[in-house]
Amino acid sequence: MSELRRTPLYECHLRYGGKMIDFAGWALPVQFTSIKDEHHAVRKAAGLFDVSDMGEVEISGPQALDLVQRAVTNDASRMRVGRVMYSPMCNPRGGLIDDLLVYRLGDDRFMLVVNAANIGKDYSWLRELSGQFPRATVTNLSDEVAQLALQGPNSEPILAKLTDADLSSLKYYWCQDGVEVAGVRCLVSRTGYTGEDGFELYCAPQEAPRLWEAILEAGREYGAVPAGLGCRDTLRFEAGMVLYGNELTEETTPLEAGLGRYVKFNKGDFVGRQALLKQKEEGVRRRLVGFRMIDRGIPRHGYPIVVGGAEVGVVTSGTYAPTLDANLGLGYVPVELSAPGTEICVLVRGRQLKAQVVEIPFYRREEGKR
Amino acid sequence: MTYPRDLRYTKDHEWIKAEDSRGRIGLTNYAQDQLGDIVFVELPEVGRELERGEVFGVVESVKAVSDCYSPASGKVVEVNEKLLDEPELINKDPHGEGWMIVIELSDPAELDQLMDAEAYEKHLEEQMQ
Numbered sequence: 001m002s003e004l005r006r007t008p009l010y011e012c013h014l015r016y017g018g019k020m021i022d023f024a025g026w027a028l029p030v031q032f033t034s035i036k037d038e039h040h041a042v043r044k045a046a047g048l049f050d051v052s053d054m055g056e057v058e059i060s061g062p063q064a065l066d067l068v069q070r071a072v073t074n075d076a077s078r079m080r081v082g083r084v085m086y087s088p089m090c091n092p093r094g095g096l097i098d099d100l101l102v103y104r105l106g107d108d109r110f111m112l113v114v115n116a117a118n119i120g121k122d123y124s125w126l127r128e129l130s131g132q133f134p135r136a137t138v139t140n141l142s143d144e145v146a147q148l149a150l151q152g153p154n155s156e157p158i159l160a161k162l163t164d165a166d167l168s169s170l171k172y173y174w175c176q177d178g179v180e181v182a183g184v185r186c187l188v189s190r191t192g193y194t195g196e197d198g199f200e201l202y203c204a205p206q207e208a209p210r211l212w213e214a215i216l217e218a219g220r221e222y223g224a225v226p227a228g229l230g231c232r233d234t235l236r237f238e239a240g241m242v243l244y245g246n247e248l249t250e251e252t253t254p255l256e257a258g259l260g261r262y263v264k265f266n267k268g269d270f271v272g273r274q275a276l277l278k279q280k281e282e283g284v285r286r287r288l289v290g291f292r293m294i295d296r297g298i299p300r301h302g303y304p305i306v307v308g309g310a311e312v313g314v315v316t317s318g319t320y321a322p323t324l325d326a327n328l329g330l331g332y333v334p335v336e337l338s339a340p341g342t343e344i345c346v347l348v349r350g351r352q353l354k355a356q357v358v359e360i361p362f363y364r365r366e367e368g369k370r
Numbered sequence: 371m372t373y374p375r376d377l378r379y380t381k382d383h384e385w386i387k388a389e390d391s392r393g394r395i396g397l398t399n400y401a402q403d404q405l406g407d408i409v410f411v412e413l414p415e416v417g418r419e420l421e422r423g424e425v426f427g428v429v430e431s432v433k434a435v436s437d438c439y440s441p442a443s444g445k446v447v448e449v450n451e452k453l454l455d456e457p458e459l460i461n462k463d464p465h466g467e468g469w470m471i472v473i474e475l476s477d478p479a480e481l482d483q484l485m486d487a488e489a490y491e492k493h494l495e496e497q498m499q
Contacts, residue, residue, distance in 0.1 A: 019406075035432040036407045230406070230433055296454075298410050298430050320409035320432055327410070349428070 007052035008146050008205040012212050016226045024117040026053040028229055035230035039322040042194055042235055045223030046152035048215055049232055051200070052208065055119035055142040057126060060109045063136040068102060068110050070271060071129055073254060075264040079104040084173045084189050087262050088254040089122070090272030094279060095250040096257070098122050099242065101191065103175055111141070111187075115244045129271070146208035150215055151198030151235075153365075154222035159188075159199060161218040167199070182214030193232065195239025195363055237330070238321050240290065240361025246301055246316045247288055247330055255279055256332065257288045258360070286313065287338040290360035291329050295353035297346070299329035304347040307337060315346060321362060328362055329355065371399055372491065374465050378441065378481050379490035385465060386441040388481055389472070393442050396469040397429065397460055400494055405431040408457045413449040413470060420444060420473060422480055427470055429460065442480040444473030 004027040013020065018029025028050065031038060041047050059067055068076045074087035085102045098118040103111040114122045123140045130138045150158065159167050162182040167190075170176055175189035184207040192198035203211055216224060233243070242248055247257055253276060254263050263276055293299065299318030304311045318329030329346065337344060340359050345352040377385040383401035387394045402408065410430040420426050420440040427438040449471050453459055460468035475481075485493060 030433065031406060034407050036409075234432060296410075296412075298435075300435065320430075322432075 005053075007050055008208040009050040009052060009148075009212055012209050013050065013226075018226070018228060021229070023229055024053060024115075026116060028053060029226075030230045031228040032226045035228070035234065036322045038225060038227040039231040039234050041223060041225045042152045042196055042227060042231060043323055044153070045225075046150060046154040046158055046198075046219055047194075047225055047227030047231065048212065048219065049149040049151065049227050050147075050208075050212070051149050052146040052205070053116035054147050055114040055116060055122065055140070056145045056147075056202070057112045057114060057119075057123055058109065058139045058141050059112065059126070059130075059136055060106075060139070061136045062108055063133040064108045064110055067126070067130055067133040067136040067138075068112075069268060070132070071126060072100070072102060073263040073270055073272065073276070074102070075267040076102055076104070076110070077267060081106055082174055082176065084175050084191055086173075088248075088259055089125075090254065090270075090276065091250060092271055092275065094253040094255075094272040094275035096244070096248045096252055096254065097125060097250065099244055099248055099259070101189075103187070103189065105175075105177060105187075113147075117245060144205070145202050146205045148201045148203075148208065148211060148215070149192055149194075149198060150201070150219075150224070151192045151194040151227075152196050152224070154219070154224065155196075155198045158215065158219040158222050158224055162214055172197075182211055182218075184211045184214075186211070193241055194235035195241070195361065196235070196365060233317075234319055234322055237317055237319055237328070238323055238361070238363035240330075240363075242288070242330075243317060252332070253279060253284070256284050256286055283335070285335060286332045287335050288316070288330060288360075289333055289338045289357045290362055291331065291344060291346075291355040292358050292362075293327040293329070293346070293353060293355045294343075295355075296327075297348045297351075297353040298327045299331070299346045299348070299355070305331050305333055306345045306347050306352055307333075311347075312337060312344075318346075323363055326362075328358075330360070333357070373398070373487040375487050377465065378484035378486060379493075380439065380441045380484060381493065382439050384439060384441050386481060386484065388475075388478065391475055391478065392447065392472050393444065393475050393481070394469050394472050395426070395441060397438065397464055398490070399464045401436075402461050402464045402468070405429065405434060405436060407432050408460045411453040411457045411460070411470070413451075413453065414446050416446050416449060418446045420446060429457070438470065440473070441484055442473065443476040445476075446471055447474050448472035
């Protein structure tokens with residue numbers, strides 16, 4: 001794996017026994033001890049993830065907001081400084097270029113956090129768009145930023161041990177810049193990709209190992225463990241969070257993917273607006289659904305969905321779901337087959353196995369539990 | 371890790387144990403470690419005739435799907451139904467309680483062509499380099 005890129009935490013992963021794999025060209029741990037154990041630790045206690053592979057693109061200048069508004073489908077105009085927002089970013093056909101987080105770090109300064117596999121593509125696209133906004137500057141900060149995610153119900157007390165900042169008052173999808181955590185200057189947001197409470201911390205790459213060690217040390221009494229990509233996927237999947245490359249591609253639209261609430265048609269023009277408006281008026285033909293296997297078997301990415309002997313769709317993600325102890329999948333089906341309760345089949349090794357459409361998310365943390 | 375001396379091994383990381391005219395078959399410790407948490411097992415019907423090298427079952431971990439190849443030819447006489455509810459037995463005790471099937475050997479001499487424990491350990495060392 002010598003040709004793979006290494007995050008600043010590579011040595012830490014080896015020391016903690018991480019089983020390294022190739023993820024979008026990065027050497028990252030798929031697991032440290034066991035995907036199931038790490039999954040349960042995040043749901044019940046806490047897990048620490050290295051997500052330094054993610055990209056960070058800064059958009060600054062007097063026209064920063066205008067560029068962001070043109071690029072993404074959600075409405076950034078009402079974001080206060082310190083607010084974080086999830087949004088699709090579409091091509092002119094309404095297909096997804098990426099899904100990302102928008103951080104408003106100042107009146108004229110935003111940071112977009114994008115998927116590792118899409119950094120190059122997103123950066124070029126944003127640069128291209130910025131041609132129409134001469135007073136907006138697009139900078140790729142991906143190599144200057146490391147990112148750690150601490151996820152799970154014990155995340156807050158763990159971080160509280162390491163900082164004077166009052167993180168208990170930091171609300172979901174808000175961020176605070178310049179927070180000292182274990183003596184490391186971080187941008188901290190209350191965000192995540194697991195369906196649990198948690199924080200994402202951005203810091204300078206050379207500081208990342210110190211931060212990693214300090215969090216695990218402080219988290220020991222709270223049951224915190226290092227966690228790999230394997231459980232990151234099962235956790236996000238149970239929580240019904242879509243993954244670029246699986247549920248989302250250039251050929252799928254946010255409306256088909258169930259992300260319609262992040263498309264704000266009345267905010268002014270944005271890339272893809274016309275195509276999406278047309279699709280909305282005509283109605284989508286296919287829709288992303290969740291399903292639970294009735295027959296024994298695990299649905300996997302790429303398996304066909306079959307109804308009445310005909311292939312009607314495809315599985316985008318599927319796995320054994322550790323918290324729910326069930327074999328579940330996500331996939332696209334024609335709208336008329338998308339109602340919960342509908343019976344569909346998944347083609348697994350040449351056999352049609354029965355499944356039933358169910359509501360997404362599959363898992364939601366208890367009300368009131370942060 | 372030292373591997374049990376009374377088993378024979380394949381390059382694909384299955385083991386077989388001779389029990390008179392029968393052979394008990396499972397996955398090696400190396401295989402289960404590489405796969406990680408096993409969450410699903412598909413086993414053949416009792417009575418099915420297997421050729422040596424034929425796929426007799428499937429194991430799935432959280433992330434991956436793997437075929438299991440029969441180390442020898444024979445007819446399936448027993449399958450480990452406990453694995454259907456407790457696939458993790460393969461992780462916990464791969465050479466014991468995690469066994470998968472028993473076959474009536476058509477040619478017990480086939481086992482002589484498989485690796486013994488020492489050769490298998492060497493094979494693993496080479497693979498890891």
